[in-house]
Amino acid sequence: MSANLFHDGVDILHGQRRLWSFHGGVHPPQHKHESTNLPVIRAELPERLILPLHQHIGEPAEPIVQVGDKVLKGQMIGRAHEFLSAPVHASTSGTIVDIGEYAVPHPSGLNATCIVIEPDGEDRGLEHPRVGDYLQLAPSALRNLIREAGIVGLGGAGFPSYIKLNPGKLDGIDTLILNGIECEPYITCDDMLMREYPREIIAGLRVMQHALQARVCVLAIEDNKPEAFRALHDAALHEAGIEVILCPTIYPQGSEKQLIKVITGKEVPANGLAIHIGIVCHNVATALAVHHAVEHGRPLVSRYVTVTGAGVSQPRNLDVAFGTPVRDLIIQCGGDPAAVKRLIMGGPMMGYALHSHAVPVIKTTNCIIAATEADIVPPRPVMPCIRCGACADACPVMLLPQQLYWYAHTNDLDKVQEYNLFDCIECGCCSYVCPSNIPLVQYYRYAKGAIWTKEREHEQADIARQRHEFRLDRLAREKAEREARRRLKKASLAKNQDKTPHTEEAVDND
């Protein structure tokens, strides 16, 4: 591979910044080349697009269209009212045929409100005003534009990006990291995007840099993507202040805190945010979306999605309009949805199994794995924990998964928290290496859920108790006041019996 990285006889890694490493991590089989052989094409538009109003972290958007309305591609159909929210746009032109509950991508297989569009086949776009020179815009106006374009973190988290483009109280941040790591096996959508749009990604990075007033920009790519690295390296060759760097492949390097450690050597405090140490991380696909929004006024209506796994005969990346059902993508890639054993949204390490292939692609969908027996190891018997510590050696957060398991398993919710359960990023490294096949992450999710439920109950009980106490308080106060009034009245009555009678009215009126 390193041979690829010699450019005109010069080792282009020469002079790269020093990299750090994080504890643990694993090297699962990559399975990436399967989906990088075919060029990216647009996914066919389905008969109906199902657009959930909640495709991000935060509050769902609220519909601003009605059944029967005609919409154009890029037209806003769901508005974000809250601070932590993102709007939703029509991903093609057509007619709104329903607003109702549909199955959405979610680990628990729940239904949520979606707007359904029947495409008219013309894919007519709304005319968007051009911004001109974004450098002339006030940072808040720039952020608002990005918010209105519906841009959220496209690496998988779906956090509204405009919030992470705000330096807050700082004049500017220290380092802006653009995450092109893509460390999960199977997924190649960022890889393809970087190969095809290096200049646009750098342009988007510049916009982000401007919004954050970042001193340094670092674009990090894992060394299993030499083509992407070369493309971006060339695109950034004459750009001052942008470093494109190659990191040795290891999972979960793409996780924000781990990547920050690798690049800066700094650890984000456990209860803090990256920005507290002057660093912000964005995904490369997000940078491209920002570029499109700022340069062309185009809101986020589609993305690259890797469709792979042994269940499809032509694994590849597709440019997919949001709302396209997963089923259509599998068929387009030569798969039979009925023959798929497990349908995974996301990567094999952190993705979740879908309950139905009717769910749509949303903003955070980076990969669909149509898995068959060839991809999944058949479940092996779960053995007792032998305390071998392989899990602890693999944990990138330096937790003690065996102890967490022990306490989660015995339902000791205080102890699991003492062992920092809530620092667990659910990366799955511990489960991956456990010789006893214990589904450790499942236990941690369960324990987290149990603690949240308990806390909520606690809170509710607190609220109820407060209400009750407040009511008793009020009753007692009222009683005391009545009592006082009566006494006052009595006293003045007694006084007035031997004085003038007109003061009695005054007392009564109090």
Place this chain on the structure above:
Amino acid sequence: MQFDSPTSPHGHARTSVTRVMLRVIYALIPGIAAYIYFFGWGVAINILLACVVALVCEGTVLRARSRPVWPFITDGSAVVTAMLLALALPPLSPWWLTLCGTAFAIVVGKQLYGGLGYNPFNPAMLGYVMLLISFPLEMTSWTAPQMLLDVKLGLIDAATAIFAGRLPEGLPIDAFTMASPLDTLKTQLLLDQTVSNVIATSPIFGNIGGKGWEWISGGFLVGGLWLIYMKVISWHIPAAMLGALFAVAAIFYLIDANTHATPWFHLVSGATMLGAFFIATDPVSAATTNPGRLVYAAGIGILVYVIRAWGGYPDGVAFAVLLMNMTAPTIDYYFRPRVFGHDRK
């Protein structure tokens, strides 16, 4: 349409308890080979016998506890326990000694505590200590290394010795046994001999340790290093145990070389290497955090020296391991790694 929908991660590394245990067994091979080379076929017979007994006991108890038998019989842990115990027994031990020890290790030391993963003590060492206390004579009559013998014992001879308690040509077993090097050193030092004197006068000593023992220890060392390389065990326990033993031995050696053996001698004698790489590292009964492992294993190293130098038994590995097993949960509680993003406490 429904798919099977277990939660992430959807993949798993090629690993299993059986795989781990198999690797431990492979790693024992060089040491066992050297052991057989120097002490004859009795070693192999002991191992085989112990393995059979262990599997029978394990299966019987699992059935009695109505636990699934197959996955636990094939996990390899009973075999490892049996092998470790057999390696700690004198090479021509009578068959019932091996049988009692192994049955005790598996039934009491492991299954009564709840089976794989739940035993607080190393079962092999528990079996060994039970034997040492109950049958001290049998447990200390060590066979002499083959090169010191006039008669070579073949496979059949060894089997007869073990199962029938007889030796060929009517020779008593005593003709083949003598005290082990650690034992010899200990008794002789009590008789006010100097270390160099003892080593010079007794034929059982080699260049740095007991004759043959140097090679056996070397075999276990090689196997152990391979286990570290294969990431089956971490370096913490062997390094800390050997380091601590060496350091303590060195201190006393420097204080008085006449009454204290060299630190090298301690490293290659008795069960030091076997203990450091295969016994103290038994994950179930050892400390599980890496900082904890350092403390735990250093404790073992120091205790081994203390028992060897001042205790009532020639070797102290088994007692040291059991004593530190007791402290493992406490050590794990107090010695935890720093969590990412947290300050050092």
